[in-house]
Amino acid sequence: MSSPPRLDADPAEGESVGGPRHVGFWRRARRSPSFIAGALITGAIVLVAILAPVLSPDSPYQLNLYHILAGFSASHPLGTDQLGRDVLSRLIWAARTDLTVGVLAVIFPFCFGTLIGTLTGYFGGVFDTIVMRIVDVVIAFPFYVFVIGLVFVVGEGTKGIYIAFAVVDWVVYARAVRSTTLVVRESDYVAAARGGGLSTPRVLFRHVLPNTITQAVVYVMNDIVLAIVAVVTLGYLGLGIQPPTPDWGTMISDGQPFITTHWELATLPGIAVVLTGLGLSLLGDGLADALRPPS
Amino acid sequence: MSGPLLEIRDLSVSVARGDARFAAVDAVSFSVRAGDAFGIVGESGSGKSLTLRAIMALLPSAARLEGGEVLLEGRVLSVTGRRARVERRARVAMVFQDPLSALNPVRTIGQQVAEVPRRVLGRSRAESRRRTIELLGLVGIPDPVRRYDAYPHQLSGGMRQRVAIAMALATEPAILLCDEPTTALDVTVQAQVLDLIDKLRVELELAVVFVSHDLGVVRELCENVAVMYAGRFVEVGPTSELLRTPRHPYTLGLLRAVVDLDDPIGFLRPIGGTLPDPLHLPAGCAFHPRCPLASPECAVIVPPLVRVDVPHATLPRESACLHYELVEAP
Numbered sequence: 001m002s003s004p005p006r007l008d009a010d011p012a013e014g015e016s017v018g019g020p021r022h023v024g025f026w027r028r029a030r031r032s033p034s035f036i037a038g039a040l041i042t043g044a045i046v047l048v049a050i051l052a053p054v055l056s057p058d059s060p061y062q063l064n065l066y067h068i069l070a071g072f073s074a075s076h077p078l079g080t081d082q083l084g085r086d087v088l089s090r091l092i093w094a095a096r097t098d099l100t101v102g103v104l105a106v107i108f109p110f111c112f113g114t115l116i117g118t119l120t121g122y123f124g125g126v127f128d129t130i131v132m133r134i135v136d137v138v139i140a141f142p143f144y145v146f147v148i149g150l151v152f153v154v155g156e157g158t159k160g161i162y163i164a165f166a167v168v169d170w171v172v173y174a175r176a177v178r179s180t181t182l183v184v185r186e187s188d189y190v191a192a193a194r195g196g197g198l199s200t201p202r203v204l205f206r207h208v209l210p211n212t213i214t215q216a217v218v219y220v221m222n223d224i225v226l227a228i229v230a231v232v233t234l235g236y237l238g239l240g241i242q243p244p245t246p247d248w249g250t251m252i253s254d255g256q257p258f259i260t261t262h263w264e265l266a267t268l269p270g271i272a273v274v275l276t277g278l279g280l281s282l283l284g285d286g287l288a289d290a291l292r293p294p295s
Numbered sequence: 296m297s298g299p300l301l302e303i304r305d306l307s308v309s310v311a312r313g314d315a316r317f318a319a320v321d322a323v324s325f326s327v328r329a330g331d332a333f334g335i336v337g338e339s340g341s342g343k344s345l346t347l348r349a350i351m352a353l354l355p356s357a358a359r360l361e362g363g364e365v366l367l368e369g370r371v372l373s374v375t376g377r378r379a380r381v382e383r384r385a386r387v388a389m390v391f392q393d394p395l396s397a398l399n400p401v402r403t404i405g406q407q408v409a410e411v412p413r414r415v416l417g418r419s420r421a422e423s424r425r426r427t428i429e430l431l432g433l434v435g436i437p438d439p440v441r442r443y444d445a446y447p448h449q450l451s452g453g454m455r456q457r458v459a460i461a462m463a464l465a466t467e468p469a470i471l472l473c474d475e476p477t478t479a480l481d482v483t484v485q486a487q488v489l490d491l492i493d494k495l496r497v498e499l500e501l502a503v504v505f506v507s508h509d510l511g512v513v514r515e516l517c518e519n520v521a522v523m524y525a526g527r528f529v530e531v532g533p534t535s536e537l538l539r540t541p542r543h544p545y546t547l548g549l550l551r552a553v554v555d556l557d558d559p560i561g562f563l564r565p566i567g568g569t570l571p572d573p574l575h576l577p578a579g580c581a582f583h584p585r586c587p588l589a590s591p592e593c594a595v596i597v598p599p600l601v602r603v604d605v606p607h608a609t610l611p612r613e614s615a616c617l618h619y620e621l622v623e624a625p
Contacts, residue, residue: 193399
């Protein structure tokens with residue numbers, strides 16, 4: 001019998017077969033305006049946080065009680081606060097504090113929630129029922145009431161935020177990943193993988209997870225924003241990061257009494273929070289566009 | 296002559312819908328020899344795909360095996376659970392209906408085809424790769440070395456179905472279950488894929504079970520065929536004889552509903568009515584409300600699949616119709 005004729009299988013123009021993994025990712029990312037805008041804003045803020053020692057004109061801790069609440073000037077571009085500290089330097093160092101806490105706080109929920117979502121979605125049964133009832137309970141509980149309660153137990157500072165996020169936030173990932181796992185586990189390619197005799201962990205982590213994790217990865221971006229807002233909120237309530245460590249939330253609450261005379265003290269860190277949130281949200285949207293597998 | 300390679304006895308599957316369960320596959324039996332092809336034809340929802348899934352021990356979560364045996368070379372296999380799939384390793388493989396969903400979108404086709412040789416059959420990395428490229432070539436993928444690193448979305452539908460077939464062959468099966476592998480493809484590509492399956496059957500001595508709703512496809516590929524209706528086999532026999540002298544009114548209906556290009560008038564004669572709701576199957580023969588030959592006892596007796604006499608028939612024929620002798624030629 002002659003060999004079957006060749007069929008049209010030429011990949012789309014500009015697409016290289018045999019390129020690196022996820023070759024389409026960057027191509028789609030480049031076409032997504034939200035990805036580009038989000039990456040630029042987030043990248044700039046991360047860069048500022050990393051380069052804080054180089055970029056900040058002054059020490060964020062140096063008090064100068066003879067020179068408090070100074071306006072914009074050449075020596076202090078954004079003025080000084082009520083203790084005479086350089087506002088620009090504190091804003092820059094606060095980026096470091098808040099980004100670190102934001103990122104660290106979501107690592108555990110992301111990993112644990114994704115794992116739980118995959119297992120419950122794939123295996124179902126009693127385990128799934130029990131875990132999902134726990135998820136319902138956790139979701140029903142008001143987050144900030146829980147965090148504030150926890151902070152009183154474990155003490156102020158970032159520890160409470162980490163623990164609170166670890167206890168509460170995994171449920172979001174578990175739910176999202178579980179629902180996509182329910183769809184993926186019925187797919188033909190999972191059936192094919194199981195039918196080929198592959199081990200269950202291999203089916204789970206090489207076939208199911210790569211198709212379900214996208215949502216979780218996208219949500220991480222929004223979640224970092226939520227974590228930063230939580231830090232800022234707790235800082236504002238005086239339960240978060242403790243002075244003198246620079247943090248946008250504490251800066252907002254410290255600046256609030258002077259809002260009529262020195263609006264910039266509360267407004268500038270507020271703008272920094274908004275910018276960070278905007279950048280990460282846009283990046284999340286862009287990632288969702290770029291990670292969506294083409295069919 | 297050697298016995299059958301694969302034998303199915305009284306396979307039954309039920310499916311949950313809401314709070315109710317219904318029998319989607321009802322006591323299905325058949326066997327296939329190495330190098331032979333067995334066809335199962337029926338409408339959508341008649342239970343064809345579930346039959347294959349049950350043989351593979353890969354039933355979807357809403358379905359449950361109710362009974363029956365799967366025998367491989369005379370040995371009874373486990374029918375559920377991971378043990379069942381281990382027993383089928385390197386023996387039974389399946390090609391799925393939709394090549395779009397049968398391949399994992401986030402992994403290259405090479406990774407997917409090579410995975411079973413590497414992880415299950417214990418081949419070395421280099422050997423798995425070599426074998427994968429060989430298989431991709433065998434199923435007619437041009438330039439398999441370069442395509443090894445392609446993602447499924449970079450291939451056309453026909454190419455993906457070829458990859459899916461290569462993936463099934465990578466398990467080195469003796470039995471290939473094909474679940475309407477050409478339905479999602481256009482006609483020219485369909486013919487090529489059918490030729491490929493036929494060629495592989497001959498060259499690799501595969502036992503093929505081929506499920507389709509297309510009588511023409513089954514006619515080309517299978518020596519023996521079963522016609523399935525509402526979860527039961529209603530007629531079984533050698534394909535050419537069965538299509539020439541059907542002994543069940545449903546088979547006749549299917550034949551008359553096929554476009555005949557040689558017929559100058561060219562009217563299609565569809566079967567009246569629709570497939571019954573599986574939760575409320577009619578009493579007696581499930582086909583009787585749509586059947587032109589139906590008599591009062593058809594609504595009472597569930598006709599069993601029995602040996603029937605057909606003039607000039609050379610091979611055994613079976614029909615599940617009380618009035619099989621009244622069925623006309625198509």
